[in-house]
Amino acid sequence: MRVLVTRALTPRIETILRAEFAAEFRERDAPMTLAEARDALATYDALLPTLGDALRAEAFTGPIRAKLLANFGVGVNHIDLAAAKAAGLAVTNTPGAVTDATADIAMTLLLMSARRASEGERMLRAGGWTGWAPTQMLGAHVTGKRLGVIGMGRIGQAVAKRAHFGFGMQVAYASRSPKTLDVPATPLPLPDLLAQSDFVVLAVPATPETHHLIGAAELALMAPHAHLINVARGDVVDEAALIAALQAGRIGGAGLDVYEHEPHVPPALIALENVTLLPHLGTATEEVRDAMGLMAVENLRAFRDGTPLPNAL
Known part of the structure; x- marks a missing residue:
């Protein structure tokens, strides 16, 4: 053989x-x-x-x-x-x-995006930090906030457990069918989940049905302070629509481990401060x-x- x-x-x-x-x-x-x-x-x-x-x-x-x-x-x-x-x-x-490692990266991105960690590190490395100040780089609080998980398979459930039991987050999810879960979570239609969540994590497989699942219309439903986290596959998100939403400040930020045309990452995405970018480290x-x-x-x-x-x- x-x-x-x-x-x-x-x-x-x-x-x-x-x-x-x-x-x-x-x-x-x-x-x-x-x-x-x-x-x-x-x-x-x-x-x-x-x-x-x-x-x-x-x-x-x-x-x-x-x-x-x-x-x-x-x-x-x-x-x-x-x-x-x-x-x-x-x-x-x-x-x-791959379940636990991918869920860990999802929480890494969520926290980094919320707390502006990448932006802060860039500022420090560039010599721009002049010391602690009460209003410097204020980010989003995570504990107790509302998490929406899109795709409640193994990875989605692992993310939900970390978020709820580790950070006291209120979890909702959108899935093809209701799930029997060992973490408190509320099933919601996708539009309601997007509108009600402070953080949205994508954990769906890449299929023809999930291609550009999140586009301009879906991003418009998210709250202006909400963050989108993608640890699924890059083409689940319409990358051009996401860049436009981030440039216009229509959502609070994004954390991405995957990209629509890997390994190409659009320069317009790299130029943004309100997005955290990792080089597909999910299982690394x-x-x-x-x-x-x-x-x-x-x-x-x-x-x-x-x-x-x-x-x-």
């Missing part, structure tokens, strides 16, 4: 993959191009791809040897699932392993990346052994 791993992984996971599967690794630590994806699908039995790899519908139009895409990550918006399955490939992902700890890799390995083992795939999509 020939296995291609499309990106460099942690040492622990690379060691396992080489030992068990004699896996081959691409030399470029960058997303696969469409041409590379087509060649890989024609050459290998299984691929371990990840975010950004060009596994669009066009990738599945040529000769195909591969039977498995064992994705490294929970999000699979870089894979055309319908085209992959039509071509006879199974697709798996790594759910669960060695323990979490090891856990993701081990889940991908289990999917490869099951494929090799002809047993049910643990995380089939």
Whole structure:
């Protein structure tokens, strides 16, 4: 069985993959191009791809040897699932392993945006801080405020727990269906949630239905002091509409770990002081990346052994 791993992984996971599967690794630590994806699908039995790899519908139009895409990550918006399955490939992902780390980043962004932490650090590093003052860089208080979570899956629930039990926040959520939760939370229609929340966290998967879920109309419903936090996928938000809202001061601020056209971040977004920007750090700890890799390995083992795939999509 020939296995291609499309990106460099942690040492622990690379060691396992080489030992068990004699896996081959691409030399470029960058997303696969469409041409590379087509060649890989024609050459290998299984691929371990990840975010950004060009596994669009066009990738599945040529000769195909591969039977498995064992994705490294929970999000699979870089894979055309319908085209992959039509071509006879199974697709798996790594759910669960990313939950707590992503929820931690959501709270990091929420606090940084509320308290103007990035803006303050830039001022200090530039030599602009002249000492404490009673009205200097006043931000938004977080404790006891209203949090709206859009998408109440594993990550949304983890965010809600941190916010409620850690900061006494009142939690509401918008989801496709009501949830049985172990944290107090009120289901609301999306327009009501946007209008009533001090902070809004996006935790939905990237699907055709969630593309530009938050656009100009939705941003207009938010309170002028409210902050938008995105740890989902970049195209869940209409980035141009968000920039316009931030430039005009129509919302209080934003915290982003993902972008609509990664790794490109619009200069207009970078120029704004009322937005906190992180370089997609949601799962960036060695323990979490090891856990993701081990889940991908289990999917490869099951494929090799002809047993049910643990995380089939």
